Amino acid sequence: MSVITYREALNRALDEELARDDSVFLMGEEVAEYDGAYKVSKGLLAKYGARRVVDTPITELGFTGLGVGAAMVGLRPVIEWMTHNFALLALDQVINEAAKMRSMSGGQFKVPIVFRGPNGPAEYLAAQHSQALASYWAHVPGLKVVAPATPADAYGLLKSAIRDDDPVVVLEAEMAYSWKGEVPDEEYLTPIGKADLKRSGSDVSLITFGKPLKMVLEAADALAAEGVSAEVLDLRTVRPLDEAAIRETARKTGRVVVVDESWPVASVGSHVAHLVARDAFDRLDAPVELVSGEDVPMPYNHGLELAAQPSVAKIVAAARRALYKES
Amino acid sequence: MADKVNPKPSAPAPGATPGRLGGLGKAELLELLRRMQLIRSFEERAGQMYGLRKIGGFCHLYNGQEAVGVGAISALDLSTDYVLTGYRDHGHALACGMDPKAIMAELFGKANGSSRGKGGSMHLFDAGRHFLGGNGIVGAQIPVATGVAFAQAYRGRAAGEGAKPTGATLCFFGDGAIHQGAFHESLNLARIWKLPAVYVVENNQWGMGTSWKRVSSLEEFHRMADSYGMVGVDVDGMDLLAVREVVAAARKRALDEGIPTLIEAETYRYKGHSMSDPQKYRSREEVDEYRSRDPIVVLKDRMAEAGLVAEAEWETIVKETDALVDESVAFAEAGAEPAPGALYEDIYATELQP
Numbered sequence: 001m002s003v004i005t006y007r008e009a010l011n012r013a014l015d016e017e018l019a020r021d022d023s024v025f026l027m028g029e030e031v032a033e034y035d036g037a038y039k040v041s042k043g044l045l046a047k048y049g050a051r052r053v054v055d056t057p058i059t060e061l062g063f064t065g066l067g068v069g070a071a072m073v074g075l076r077p078v079i080e081w082m083t084h085n086f087a088l089l090a091l092d093q094v095i096n097e098a099a100k101m102r103s104m105s106g107g108q109f110k111v112p113i114v115f116r117g118p119n120g121p122a123e124y125l126a127a128q129h130s131q132a133l134a135s136y137w138a139h140v141p142g143l144k145v146v147a148p149a150t151p152a153d154a155y156g157l158l159k160s161a162i163r164d165d166d167p168v169v170v171l172e173a174e175m176a177y178s179w180k181g182e183v184p185d186e187e188y189l190t191p192i193g194k195a196d197l198k199r200s201g202s203d204v205s206l207i208t209f210g211k212p213l214k215m216v217l218e219a220a221d222a223l224a225a226e227g228v229s230a231e232v233l234d235l236r237t238v239r240p241l242d243e244a245a246i247r248e249t250a251r252k253t254g255r256v257v258v259v260d261e262s263w264p265v266a267s268v269g270s271h272v273a274h275l276v277a278r279d280a281f282d283r284l285d286a287p288v289e290l291v292s293g294e295d296v297p298m299p300y301n302h303g304l305e306l307a308a309q310p311s312v313a314k315i316v317a318a319a320r321r322a323l324y325k326e327s
Numbered sequence: 328m329a330d331k332v333n334p335k336p337s338a339p340a341p342g343a344t345p346g347r348l349g350g351l352g353k354a355e356l357l358e359l360l361r362r363m364q365l366i367r368s369f370e371e372r373a374g375q376m377y378g379l380r381k382i383g384g385f386c387h388l389y390n391g392q393e394a395v396g397v398g399a400i401s402a403l404d405l406s407t408d409y410v411l412t413g414y415r416d417h418g419h420a421l422a423c424g425m426d427p428k429a430i431m432a433e434l435f436g437k438a439n440g441s442s443r444g445k446g447g448s449m450h451l452f453d454a455g456r457h458f459l460g461g462n463g464i465v466g467a468q469i470p471v472a473t474g475v476a477f478a479q480a481y482r483g484r485a486a487g488e489g490a491k492p493t494g495a496t497l498c499f500f501g502d503g504a505i506h507q508g509a510f511h512e513s514l515n516l517a518r519i520w521k522l523p524a525v526y527v528v529e530n531n532q533w534g535m536g537t538s539w540k541r542v543s544s545l546e547e548f549h550r551m552a553d554s555y556g557m558v559g560v561d562v563d564g565m566d567l568l569a570v571r572e573v574v575a576a577a578r579k580r581a582l583d584e585g586i587p588t589l590i591e592a593e594t595y596r597y598k599g600h601s602m603s604d605p606q607k608y609r610s611r612e613e614v615d616e617y618r619s620r621d622p623i624v625v626l627k628d629r630m631a632e633a634g635l636v637a638e639a640e641w642e643t644i645v646k647e648t649d650a651l652v653d654e655s656v657a658f659a660e661a662g663a664e665p666a667p668g669a670l671y672e673d674i675y676a677t678e679l680q681p
Contacts, residue, residue, distance in 0.1 A: 022485060051484050057519070062470050062512030069474020072459060073409070075481060077474075092509075096464050097471055105452035105460070106442035107673035141674055165676035 001184055007177040009151035010040045013158040014078065016187065018048050021076060024162055027054040027063055028080030028117075037082045038118060038177050064090035064115065068097045068167075071113040076162060081117035084133045084171070091136070098167040099142030114161045116170035118177070119147075120211050120261050121309055127297035130305065132262040134210070137169040138238045138271075144192055145239040147171040149213035151181035153236055156190025164192060171238075173211035195242035197249070201231035204319045205249040207272055208259040209235035212310050216259050219315035230319060238268045243275055250280035255322040257289040259310050264292035289318040346635070349568035353635045357644070359401055359567060360630065363393040363623045365648040366418045369427055370598075372652045373417065373434060373448075377602045381659070382434045385463075386448045389418030391597035394622030395529050396422040398570030399497060399590075402578055407494030409457045409479075411472040414449035415596075416461045419499055423458040425451065431655035437662030444665045445673060465500075466507030469526070472498035473513040476524035480585070492523040495581040497574070499527045503534025505548055514555040514589065521585030525577040528589065529564060531596040536608040552589035564592030565620045568629075594622075 004012070017024050030037045032045040032055040045053040056063040060081065067077035081087040087094070094115060101109050120132040137145045144166055148154040154172065161168035198213070199220055208216045213234050220230040233249050235242060250256050256276045260269025273288040294308040320326070348356055370388040377386050389396065392415075400410060400422040412419040420430055425441065433440030434448050441451055449463040459475065462468035476496040483492040504510060505528050517524045528548050530539060545551060552559030558580060562573045570592055577588035595617035599606045630636040 025481065051481065051488070054520075057512075057515060059512040059516065061509055062473070062516050065467065065470025065509065065513070066474035066477055066516060069411075069459075069471035069476075070478040070481070071474070072471070073475050073478045075478045092464055092467055093470060097462075097467060101460075102676060103673050104442060104446045104450040105454070105673075106440070106445050108442070108452050108454040109459075110676035112676075144675075 001182050003180050004151055004183050005177065006151045006154045006172070006179045006181070007038065007040055009155035009183050010158055010172065011042055011044070013155045013162070014041065014044060015047070017159060017162045018044065018052055023074060024076045024078065025052045025054060026078045026080060027056055027067060029056055029058055029082050031055060031080050038174065040177070041080070060086050060089040061093060065093040065097060067113050068093055068101070068111060071098070071111045072101060072109050076112045078114045078116065078162060081115060083117050083129065083174070084119040085129050085131060087115065087117065087133070094137070094143070094167070094169070095140050099140045103142060110165045111167050112165045113167045114158070114170060115167070116158070116161070117172060118174040119171040120173050121293070121298055121305065122174040123305070124300060124302060125298070126300040130298040132260075132293060134171055134238055134260070134262050135267045138268050142167065143239060144168045144237070145171065146192055146237045147210035148236065149176070149210050149234055151179065152183045153190050153196070155183055156188055157192065157236065160189045160192050163189070168192065171210055176211050179214070190236070193237050193240045193242060195245035196234045196236055197231070197245070198234050199230065199232040201229040201253065203229045203253060204255040204257060204322055205231045205233060205253045206257050206259060206315065206319065207233045207235065207246060207249065209238055209268070210261070212259045212261050215310065215312050216315060219312045219319065222312060222316050223319055228319065228323065241272070241275070243279070246272060246275050247279040250276045251283045254280070254283045254285040256284070257291060257315060257318045257322055259291045259315055261293050261310055263295055264290060265295065267292060286322040286324065289322050291315050291318050346633070348629060348633050348635060349571065356626075356630055356635055357640065359397055360623070360626055360636065361644045361648060362397045362422055363567065363626065364644050365427065365651065366393045366397070366421050367623060368648045368652045369421060369430070369655070370417060372656060373431070374598065374602070376434065376656065382448065383436070384447055385414065386434070386602045387415040387600065388596070388598040389415055391617060391622070392529055392531055392564065392594045393418055394567035394626070395527065395564045395570055395592045395594050396499070398567035399499070399527055399574040402571045402575040403495070403497060405457045408578070409459055409472070409475045409494065409496045410499070411459045411468045411475065411496070412461065412499035413465065413468055413501060413504060414461075414463045415501065416449065416451050420451040420453065420458055420461070423453060423456045425453045425456055425458055427651055427655040428658040432659040432662045435659040435662060437659055438665045438669070439658065439662035443669060443673065466504035466509040469498055469500060469504065469507070469509045469513040472496050473517050473522060473524055476517060476522040477520065480520065480522050491582060492585070495523040495525060495578045497525045497527065499529060501534065502528060502530040502532070502539040502548065503537070504528070505551065506542065514552070514557060514587070517587040518555045518557050522587060523581035523585065524587040525574060525581055526587065526589045527574070528591050529594050530591055531594050533596070533600065533609065535600040536604070538608070547591065549589055549591035558586055558588045559591070560588060561591040561593070564594030565617070565622045565625055567622060567626050
């Protein structure tokens, strides 16, 4: 077991998969000579050369689509978007090509491609560079979508994504790249589609994915200090969702707070709330709470941008509401 | 010596070898003629079947453009090369040797269709014949094709930088697609990475109801190649042998030198953009003018002049291709509707959670 950063965990996964399989290549803006805009690909050009680690012009639609074609004929591209914000330029290639190629061809093709990069709010970046887009990808049949919240899952899920025969979108987080955590030294894969029960509890379920996990765990600590036993479920994959795990925790505690840093309308969080209502209605003791990003474009001002995001205080308050406790 | 269909005396084309045309012998030429006629016959029947509501949705016919698809694809080696195109894809699919029965059944939406009834007219695929679609978004196939060429270069270069690619990729699109960012981004990528790509813009004069002249900053599309340091070539898209020749040269350039080519083929679609197009934007005279240069007639006449096709042989081609299309319709008619369970099949290659 080693304590490494989320960034280092991703780098280790890429390094191992590039070493293991010549059909894997990494492509994106600044991934090679610059060593990665966020240094996730540090050292990989030196180790694998320009054939395997490929700098692109700033042309998200072009190189995303190129990856789809390469995957259709058997390569395993890892396409790095500098951030998911810029992936909006490539939406057509992800939704209309990567996700649908198998269906449109009646199963003739598989598209083993990974799209990855940081998603979600960072700091002082304003509306275009600071937004959580999980629901854009989670909405689309044909895609798989993972959102690792810890270095251990960043490593294990990225490796699974690269080996998967379907297109997988990886939601990383700029703010999480420097987070540290324990990662086993031996090689392992984290299964796609399996949630992780981070903390067992009996009074309320806190369900989240990706970067907000950290504040959800802090909120659970704060609730424990008040004598509230909170269960924490990290979904880890948002397509396909681990519906069984959601059902189980909801039926166990009867009170659910969903935390998703995306906007609240038509989000992964709102869908999870629907699943809870569908699968645990008879066991619920309170309305399902959704702590989301506020329904506004991200402002630049630091106080305002923090107010626009979920926080420990908001999560604790939501849990108290679910418990009918005075706030 | 075969009987001449057209006995009028004419000089052989410059450089022509007796008994050959465009470097091809009689058997090869008859096969090319047959492929064009198969497309023509197939499309005529598809139009009829659409009228009978056997085919629904969008259906874009290739009549008039046969020389481009057949000529270009005949210059490839489909054991190593690949073909991609847009939504007007029946002709390219047939030119790749795809089974017309599976195509017609796909147009009918049947389970025995090439995509099991999931794709329809715009999404024909044949993995085994290296035909990678069939794409409904204008220009979206261009980056995808560029990626196929990337894979060919990538695999070739496993043997060392500068090693040859494993094949070439031919990408068709129309004059409507050439102003998409996808086109321009792709050409730049193909050139900087020296990818074995051949791009063919089929200028059939009309992007749906919009004349290309109203929406293009350049009058010659092939000059767009200059912006990306590529080779640009224009060719008469009604002349199969001319198309074949420029594509063969472009393929060789792609494989040997890693230089992609943009080929502009001037052609014409006889039918509307899709089946629902009343064609009020163009005149009868314009259509007739192009019909007078019909690609099938052009090749057939040249072959006849060179003594390479007899009327009886031509009649046999027409009869056989019509029969094949009849058979395709019967196959499609007899096909089963997809089973309800097919709805959730073919979405993922690896199963989702249990």
